[in-house]
Amino acid sequence: MVAQDQALSARKDLFSRALAADPQRLHYAAHSHHLWPDATFEAQLQAWQDAAVLADRKWARVMGEVYPAAQARVARELSLPSADSVVFAPNTHALLVALMSAFPRRPLRVLATDGEFHSFRRQAQRWAEAGEIELTLVAAEDPDFAERFTQVARSGVFDLVFVSHVFFKSGVVFDEAWRLAELTRPEGPWLVVDGYHGFRAVPTDLAAVADRLFYLAGGYKYAMAGEGAAFLHAPPGFGPRPVVSGWYAEFADLEGVAGAVGYRRDAGRFLGATFDPSGLYRFVAAARMLDENGLSTPVVSAHVAALQGQLLSEMRSGRAGRLAEATLLNPPGDRPAARFLAFRHPEAAAWSRALAERHVLTDVRDDVLRIGFGLYHDAGDVDRLCAACRSGL
Template identity: 70%
Template structure:
């Protein structure tokens, strides 16, 4: 029972028995690389066996059964009106590049005007900087750690003339949650600007309902983190009518009912218009296995977030790394699934903890401690003990 006398969900270590059996390791980086549940092993084997047994016809199953199942899982999690708006790719960088190529101004040879922040993940940060060097985009950045960030970003978006607005729902370094991001949907329209929300640290971490904005918002995320599927299963929710003819296009985008000029390059009307070419489908098998496991066990994002939230409050109440500043102390609203601890010794602490068998990660001067459904108070206590003597 918790302090209010309510039942607290027990950690589900049983679902991760293989990953947790690795000796001498305390995994406290569930935000960075969430351990794979046991259910994904059978899925990985199934993908291999399908390739052997079905050979050329493995794609009938991969695209005809597994792919629609992944779309359905995403649609249910985000409360989307249709699963047809979901497209998968090996990584978010691929989807970002295809998305940017669909902006009409790029086809006219003019720089794409993008509004974003200085706190975006490297897949966007690096590519945007290079696009800027090449004169392909005009980039405006808002400081993500400013105290009045939400008000400032929304104000800049409203008075600017942009083609794309790209911003995180949950910032990867600080864990700050931009819970007003959905207000920007009122600005989004097919002729521009387009609102693109990076949901990688929000998907299956923060309960997210897109039903009211699904017709105006792009949502980019994947399976590597909280969806527990590993790499190779990134996805994009693409609203109908936005970006009908990407310039960067793979041959899978021409499967189905095509639209386009006579004799020209045709595209499907659904999200498959953003699809690439041949890929390794095993990530999708794992995505389905992990997603079905969560549904079968009744492990909704809200329930897991509640479990993790209790552990985070316990850890944040008395941070074991003295002198560190907790950038995202747990509050009443949505929160990231990790604590961000800022200190000049963050990198040294990470190395020292690694030598003690504890896995955490660092972004610049921020040490991040990620918790999940396979953690309990004993793990928090073990982490505290491992931090002993670090100064």
């Protein structure tokens, strides 16, 4: 009952600018590009104002105030022991490249799945072609995936294990990932968890494993901050000297052999170089907005779960058109669920186009239609979605 009440009180007021920008649009792709809340507009203006007023001195504010505030927000959300284990970059690809460069062995023996997001999929495939890594993939949609992946990871033949917490295509949640942390050592193997579709979507507590795994995510999706605020949690002692290293990694407390390249002792060892800081302003502002309004991850998840339940009920009653013909890959249950529902159907791409013609924005991955929910949706929006499905699919 609590979840249903929350579903009937969407916080559209927090997204008034984005919603007013296209009043006809029904945005059901929050899992892909989340609409920006009004708080980020003010943050963007503040970033410009700081650059205008402070000029060269703006970096003292960015690195002395905004950056630590963003680190603290991540640490709080993930229950990390220290905010110093968090490093930001413009995108997760930059962090992935730096992270992989820190492992001394080549070729690097990597275990992953065939369901990883493109920032890893493409780069890993190219590294494999170049002989930089030996890549082993486990099928992410196999019925016995969790057992199979865990078994292969425990074989002891890999230097690095990379896996998603929530798979971007299917929405399946792989909570067993945290158990693999018991395998890790600074000398290898390492565990890297892609948390982008889980951060601020599925409650995540890393307190017990933060010293044994890497966690990669960012602000583009459920953190509601847009691009430019990707981050990595890097456990102390793992990868102290990345080969790919920007000059920002020279700041603060350095360690290293005299005359050699020095590195920061904290996660800043993975820092790159000059970046656009406006994403961090937005990241902090969006997180502050959620906190000030009591919108914790469990609260927002309950709101979304109620809306998902409403859609599925409408489908069972025949009021969502042909959507009921699709196979739901991630049906909600007792465990934490993704913020989107993934529907497999041969006509998924055509359905997405048909919905777009009716001003309903979804997205499609191969033959999977993804319908995502957020704080700016209410029960009436689900009714509009079902009406569009009835008339368009």
